Amino acid sequence: MRYDYDKLKDFAAQVMVKAGLERDEAEIFAENLLYADSRGMGSHGISRLINYSRRVQCGVITPGVNAEIVSQAPSCLVIDGHNGIGAKIARQAMDMCIERARETGCCAATVRNGNHFGAGAFYTKYAAEQGMIAFMVSNSEAAVAPIGGAKAMLGTNPLGVAVPAGRGEPFDLDMATSVVARGKVVLAQKEGRPIPQGWAVDKYGADTTDPGAVLDGGCMLPFGGAKGYAISLFIDLMCSCLGGALNCRTTPHFWTDYEHPQNVGYFLVVIDPDKFLPREQFLERVDDMLDEFRACPPAPGVERVYIPGEIEAAKRAVSLEKGIELSDAVANELRSVGESYGVDFIRPL
Numbered sequence: 001m002r003y004d005y006d007k008l009k010d011f012a013a014q015v016m017v018k019a020g021l022e023r024d025e026a027e028i029f030a031e032n033l034l035y036a037d038s039r040g041m042g043s044h045g046i047s048r049l050i051n052y053s054r055r056v057q058c059g060v061i062t063p064g065v066n067a068e069i070v071s072q073a074p075s076c077l078v079i080d081g082h083n084g085i086g087a088k089i090a091r092q093a094m095d096m097c098i099e100r101a102r103e104t105g106c107c108a109a110t111v112r113n114g115n116h117f118g119a120g121a122f123y124t125k126y127a128a129e130q131g132m133i134a135f136m137v138s139n140s141e142a143a144v145a146p147i148g149g150a151k152a153m154l155g156t157n158p159l160g161v162a163v164p165a166g167r168g169e170p171f172d173l174d175m176a177t178s179v180v181a182r183g184k185v186v187l188a189q190k191e192g193r194p195i196p197q198g199w200a201v202d203k204y205g206a207d208t209t210d211p212g213a214v215l216d217g218g219c220m221l222p223f224g225g226a227k228g229y230a231i232s233l234f235i236d237l238m239c240s241c242l243g244g245a246l247n248c249r250t251t252p253h254f255w256t257d258y259e260h261p262q263n264v265g266y267f268l269v270v271i272d273p274d275k276f277l278p279r280e281q282f283l284e285r286v287d288d289m290l291d292e293f294r295a296c297p298p299a300p301g302v303e304r305v306y307i308p309g310e311i312e313a314a315k316r317a318v319s320l321e322k323g324i325e326l327s328d329a330v331a332n333e334l335r336s337v338g339e340s341y342g343v344d345f346i347r348p349l
């Protein structure tokens with residue numbers, strides 16, 4: 001069934017205020033969840049309210065703190081997230097980087113003491129909408145085995161890259177470095193669905209379509225074989241070795257550890273295209289190239305070629321007009337989360 005976007009967002013914000021967040025951070029957090037849901041990324045949407053609210057209530061996420069620049073060079077920022085809620089700290093870090101890149105042409109930043117930031121496009125596409133090219137990654141708890149390994153050592157370490165366009169949607173790549181986000185397995189389990197073969201293995205290393213077998217000691221698989229493993233390892237190097245956060249092996253588990261702050265890291269780079277080419281010329285060149293791909297003859301059985309982020313943008317337009325689609329399993333869970341915080345869940349449209 002579909003639910004009104006604004007009412008759902010307000011419900012999530014109210015729950016998070018009851019759990020302990022300040023109103024402004026509860027609002028940006030709720031916006032982050034609904035952003036993911038509206039784009040068809042239910043794995044990173046309001047279905048996680050149960051975990052996030054518990055994390056705040058248990059004190060493993062600190063309310064009322066802000067991202068702080070603790071050291072810097074003209075094009076480099078070292079930021080401490082002070083264990084604040086991911087959506088707020090990551091947005092603040094992106095704002096700091098955008099501001100600095102407007103002055104210097106580009107800015108790279110690390111963020112330590114971060115928490116799970118949800119969908120990466122919430123930061124990178126946001127930067128592209130302000131005319132900037134943006135790259136952002138985060139490390140996360142071990143859930144993916146390296147190629148040839150029999151133990152989870154890397155997170156599903158997300159990677160977001162956005163490039164502004166003149167007409168139409170920006171180039172907006174937002175992906176896990178596992179075949180898919182692990183949250184999709186968690187959501188499949190909640191909704192009683194099998195997962196496609198090739199996403200993950202069970203604790204014996206055997207291919208499985210049973211989400212329970214993956215979550216009970218199994219591993220997600222890296223995207224693109226050895227190359228996905230390499231990119232994920234690069235992300236851990238940037239976030240932990242350069243950024244000073246914990247690494248994928250040492251960061252506490254988002255889903256099961258409610259005692260220790262996560263201290264994941266983010267690494268981001270923002271580039272101001274104006275420092276490279278006149279804006280109109282750059283945007284025209286981007287538009288022409290993206291259109292060339294849109295016009296690629298489709299393979300048999302395929303409707304057309306899409307630009308990364310285009311499918312999600314179309315889903316968001318429908319969600320904003322018709323409401324957010326939630327399964328009954330997720331809606332029922334939200335109703336009981338609401339009850340436990342004294343917040344009434346909303347009716348479907």
Ligand SMILES: NC(=O)c1ccc[n+]([C@@H]2O[C@H](COP(=O)([O-])OP(=O)(O)OC[C@H]3O[C@@H](n4cnc5c(N)ncnc54)[C@H](O)[C@@H]3O)[C@@H](O)[C@H]2O)c1
Binds near residue numbers: 156
């Ligand atoms: N915060 C974290 O720790 C964390 C960890 C992992 C994933 N995530 C988030 O999970 C979400 C889901 O990630 P995912 O990898 O499962 O997503 P996905 O596999 O659905 O999509 C990945 C990317 O591929 C593009 N894409 C898919 N089909 C396409 C097509 N036909 N043509 C062109 N482009 C296409 C999408 O636009 C998207 O940019 C993302 O928002 C990611 O940021 C977050």
